[in-house]
Amino acid sequence: MKKKHFLSSAAAILAAAAVIGIGALSVSAAQNVSSDINTDAAVQTLAFDENNDASLDIKPIANDNKTDKSGKKKDKSVSWVKIILISFGISAVVTGITVYFIYNGYKHNGKTEPYEYTKKAPLDLTDSQDELVDVRVTSVHIERNNN
Amino acid sequence: METISYKCINCSGPLQYNAQKLKFYCEYCRSEFTEEELEKHFGKLDEQLETNEAVNEEADAQDVPEGFEDFAANTVMYTCESCGAEVIADKTTAATFCVYCHNPVVLSNRLTGTFKPNRVIPFMISEEDAQQKFFDFCKKKHFLPKNFISSAQLDMMKGVYYPYWLVDSLKDGNLFATAENIRTWTEGDYEYTETKTYKVKREGKIDFKDFPHPALEGDNSKALKYVNPYDDKDYKKFTMAYLSGFLAEKRNTERTDCQSDVDNELKVYAEKIYKSTIKGYDNVKVDSCNVKTLKESWDYAMLPVWMMTFNYEGKNFLYAMNGQTGKNYGELPVSKGKLAAFGAAMFIVLMAICILGGYFLS
Numbered sequence: 001m002k003k004k005h006f007l008s009s010a011a012a013i014l015a016a017a018a019v020i021g022i023g024a025l026s027v028s029a030a031q032n033v034s035s036d037i038n039t040d041a042a043v044q045t046l047a048f049d050e051n052n053d054a055s056l057d058i059k060p061i062a063n064d065n066k067t068d069k070s071g072k073k074k075d076k077s078v079s080w081v082k083i084i085l086i087s088f089g090i091s092a093v094v095t096g097i098t099v100y101f102i103y104n105g106y107k108h109n110g111k112t113e114p115y116e117y118t119k120k121a122p123l124d125l126t127d128s129q130d131e132l133v134d135v136r137v138t139s140v141h142i143e144r145n146n147n
Numbered sequence: 148m149e150t151i152s153y154k155c156i157n158c159s160g161p162l163q164y165n166a167q168k169l170k171f172y173c174e175y176c177r178s179e180f181t182e183e184e185l186e187k188h189f190g191k192l193d194e195q196l197e198t199n200e201a202v203n204e205e206a207d208a209q210d211v212p213e214g215f216e217d218f219a220a221n222t223v224m225y226t227c228e229s230c231g232a233e234v235i236a237d238k239t240t241a242a243t244f245c246v247y248c249h250n251p252v253v254l255s256n257r258l259t260g261t262f263k264p265n266r267v268i269p270f271m272i273s274e275e276d277a278q279q280k281f282f283d284f285c286k287k288k289h290f291l292p293k294n295f296i297s298s299a300q301l302d303m304m305k306g307v308y309y310p311y312w313l314v315d316s317l318k319d320g321n322l323f324a325t326a327e328n329i330r331t332w333t334e335g336d337y338e339y340t341e342t343k344t345y346k347v348k349r350e351g352k353i354d355f356k357d358f359p360h361p362a363l364e365g366d367n368s369k370a371l372k373y374v375n376p377y378d379d380k381d382y383k384k385f386t387m388a389y390l391s392g393f394l395a396e397k398r399n400t401e402r403t404d405c406q407s408d409v410d411n412e413l414k415v416y417a418e419k420i421y422k423s424t425i426k427g428y429d430n431v432k433v434d435s436c437n438v439k440t441l442k443e444s445w446d447y448a449m450l451p452v453w454m455m456t457f458n459y460e461g462k463n464f465l466y467a468m469n470g471q472t473g474k475n476y477g478e479l480p481v482s483k484g485k486l487a488a489f490g491a492a493m494f495i496v497l498m499a500i501c502i503l504g505g506y507f508l509s
Contacts, residue, residue, distance in 0.1 A: 079509055083501075083502060083505030083506070083509065084502065086501065086505070087497075087498050087501030087502050087505065088498065090497065090501055091493075091494045091497035091498045091501060092494065094493075094497055095490050095493045095494040095497065098490075098493060099486060099489075099490045102290060102481075102486065102489075103481055103486065106288065106290065106478070106479045106480070106481045107478050107479075111373055111476065112373070112474075113376075114359070114372050114373055114374075114375035114376060115358060115359065115375065115376060115416065116376050117355075117416045117419065117420060120355065120356045120357060120358075121353050121354065121355045121356065121358075121416060121420060122353070122354055123351050123352070123353050123420050123421070123424070124351050124352045124353075124354070125349065125350070125351040125424060126350050126351045126352065127321070127348065127349070127350035127351070128348070128349055128350075128424070129346075129347065129348040130326070130345050130346075130347050131345060131346045131347075132343060132344070132345055133344050133345065133346050134342075134343070134344040135341065135342070135343050135344075136341070136342045136344075137339055137340065137341045137342075138339070138340045138342075139337045139338065139339050139340075140337065140338045140340075141336055141337055142333070142336050142337065142338055144336065
């Protein structure tokens with residue numbers, strides 16, 4: 001029973017960390033995809049010469065991103081490095097916090113209230129005053145997006 | 148050194164108080180006796196506690212050989228009534244076992260005069276139950292060293308009566324605080340925040356009953372504090388017979404030594420009590436709390452604790468259990484190897500999950 005409790009707790013921690021990790025990675029992946037779209041976007045135009053022969057004239061959309069194949073490979077490797085770094089960071093933080101709490105839990109067992117003051121120390125209240133001394137109102141303008 | 152051994156009326160075996168049966172019990176012939184039956188046979192128990200003054204144990208100082216002054220100052224020799232052996236105990240020991248015949252012995256002179264306790268709570272948890280509770284406590288801890296829970300370890304658990312001051316204190320005081328209520332709302336393009344600030348005062352008398360403070364200073368004082376609280380319902384008038392079969396310690400701090408500590412602790416509790424009456428606010432900040440003592444009385448009691456010390460990798464660990472309620476306090480050793488293996492496994496699994504997640508998303 002205790003082993004099941006321990007395993008289920010460990011599974012819950014791992015699941016939570018996985019959700020956080022996947023969330024961070026999906027944000028990172030979304031940024032990569034949008035940059036890929038910008039990189040790959042191009043305009044294909046068909047130009048017709050005097051003899052009605054078409055030649056494909058591909059003009060890339062003017063942007064700052066690289067559009068050739070070597071650029072794509074470089075972006076993919078950068079993306080993998082990002083994934084590994086983010087994974088490493090999340091795993092290290094979650095593992096470190098978990099180990100810290102486990103270690104600390106073994107040091108202080110039973111440090112709870114040693115005196116039941118609610119039961120053994122009754123209060124005979126002779127004076128009670130609550131005086132309003134100040135009222136302050138502040139306002140903040142809310143920026144609204146009109147697009 | 149005068150000693151008392153409480154012996155079975157039938158077989159002269161050593162007697163020990165049994166909490167489950169609420170009687171004095173002989174392990175040899177399994178006879179059971181109430182306190183009244185023992186008094187009928189032996190006469191009034193602890194009569195010498197009523198008549199004797201506290202014994203001055205420094206009377207034999209002139210007999211101490213050179214170089215042993217420190218040892219002599221902290222120890223005393225007594226003669227076991229059962230086997231006649233001369234056994235040494237330290238200055239705070241009030242009850243112990245003869246190291247030769249293992250007969251329980253109460254050093255009666257340690258508990259006379261002003262050192263006589265007023266009250267005692269007998270052990271309500273037997274040694275077997277205490278060991279089982281400790282075993283159950285350790286079962287939940289998966290990172291203990293491999294051979295930590297062993298029968299040899301459990302055999303080192305000892306039942307000890309520790310001295311406590313119990314303070315009844317009537318305090319009169321007041322508390323001044325600043326409290327706030329915060330409200331926010333939105334109107335049009337503006338968000339408004341209203342903060343109402345109040346000056347709060349609470350005044351009244353607090354009657355503290357049986358506030359415990361350990362009367363033995365040493366490495367165990369933190370454990371002795373946090374095994375509390377004890378339940379009032381089991382307090383009994385003190386007789387030395389309750390100590391038979393257990394270890395016991397005599398106090399080494401007087402009221403004057405503890406007065407300032409007790410006053411500070413009671414002031415902290417007074418602040419908590421006054422603050423608990425301030426309700427209905429979002430924030431409360433205490434500006435000042437003043438408390439004075441109207442009336443105070445100090446009682447001296449012996450309270451039961453199951454105690455165990457153990458050594459792991461050169462460091463001493465202490466485990467204490469309330470001998471009445473079973474509340475645990477203590478520090479446990481952590482197997483660094485097990486913790487490191489768990490950390491490494493967790494790290495690898497998390498890395499794998501995050502990398503896989505990144506692969507499928509990208």
